[in-house]
Amino acid sequence: MIELQNIKKGFGDKEILKGVSAVMESGKVNLIIGASGSGKTVMMKCIVGLIKVDSGAIRYDNQDFTAMDDREKKEIRQQIGMLFQGSALFDSMTVEQNVMFPLEMFGTGTLKEKKKRVEECLERVQLKDAAKKFPAEISGGMKKRVGIARAIVLNPRYLFCDEPNSGLDPQTSLLIDQLIKELTVEYNITTVINTHDMNTVMESGDHIVYMYQGQKQWEGSNKDIVFSKDQKLNDFIFASEFLREAKEMRQLDMFKDKNWRDQLGKPGNQ
Numbered sequence: 001m002i003e004l005q006n007i008k009k010g011f012g013d014k015e016i017l018k019g020v021s022a023v024m025e026s027g028k029v030n031l032i033i034g035a036s037g038s039g040k041t042v043m044m045k046c047i048v049g050l051i052k053v054d055s056g057a058i059r060y061d062n063q064d065f066t067a068m069d070d071r072e073k074k075e076i077r078q079q080i081g082m083l084f085q086g087s088a089l090f091d092s093m094t095v096e097q098n099v100m101f102p103l104e105m106f107g108t109g110t111l112k113e114k115k116k117r118v119e120e121c122l123e124r125v126q127l128k129d130a131a132k133k134f135p136a137e138i139s140g141g142m143k144k145r146v147g148i149a150r151a152i153v154l155n156p157r158y159l160f161c162d163e164p165n166s167g168l169d170p171q172t173s174l175l176i177d178q179l180i181k182e183l184t185v186e187y188n189i190t191t192v193i194n195t196h197d198m199n200t201v202m203e204s205g206d207h208i209v210y211m212y213q214g215q216k217q218w219e220g221s222n223k224d225i226v227f228s229k230d231q232k233l234n235d236f237i238f239a240s241e242f243l244r245e246a247k248e249m250r251q252l253d254m255f256k257d258k259n260w261r262d263q264l265g266k267p268g269n270q
């Protein structure tokens with residue numbers, strides 16, 4: 001679990017994060033959503049330590065990351081896997097060399113063990129047959145899967161994905177979302193995704209943090225979203241007539257589920 005406690009960050013006299021508190025749960029797909037410029041990327045960079053917060057605390061499983069020295073921060077960073085926008089593969093390396101890279105940098109064990117781990121990860125993302133190919137020879141969806149294999153090769157406890165669906169068709173996007181979700185549950189990873197993709201929100205979002213102008217406007221699950229009365233969230237998520245209709249249909253479906261009906265109206269259901 002990652003906890004953010006009242007984090008603030010500004011550049012010059014411009015305040016970008018205005019005191020954000022939120023929780024990213026383990027074994028869950030946690031999404032950061034919000035309009036362009038709302039502070040999602042800055043927040044993600046603060047969480048992984050690429051940007052230093054001005055104040056507030058970030059806790060990784062109860063360890064205060066913001067109070068750590070460089071050596072302790074490095075230990076946390078080695079438990080973090082990252083999937084970058086556009087996959088960020090090394091073009092001159094084969095698929096298997098790309099996945100091997102973090103193991104060569106930070107891994108322990110013999111070369112044989114490392115090769116076995118690469119093979120396992122490629123098998124897990126169904127890319128064993130593409131091991132000897134170069135990035136230029138594979139599709140965008142395959143590149144994302146290489147990026148995912150590389151992100152999990154060191155068995156991370158935390159996984160950060162920046163726009164994992166950018167540039168992908170809807171069907172491939174769904175497959176990538178499913179893969180990330182499966183891995184999150186399988187290895188009990190705390191996964192944090194920065195996304196604009198409404199399919200991801202409605203299908204994979206176990207826990208969603210909605211940012212509005214540098215503040216957390218709303219936090220909840222994708223089921224909560226369907227019943228939320230937060231106007232800003234509703235305007236953002238259900239922006240089109242089509243999506244508003246889809247929301248009403250899902251509400252009807254969910255009303256048929258007694259367990260869910262019982263939860264409605266309970267404290268915390270915003």
Ligand SMILES: Nc1ncnc2c1ncn2[C@@H]1O[C@H](COP(=O)(O)OP(=O)(O)OP(=O)(O)O)[C@@H](O)[C@H]1O
Pocket residue numbers: 011016034035036037038039040041042043
């Ligand atoms: N290094 C920086 N120096 C100054 N301002 C910055 C810096 N990084 C981000 N900002 C500003 O912070 C604000 C929030 O940017 P951020 O990239 O977090 O938005 P975002 O929600 O991720 O948007 P998008 O969805 O378009 O990626 C913007 O106004 C941006 O110009």
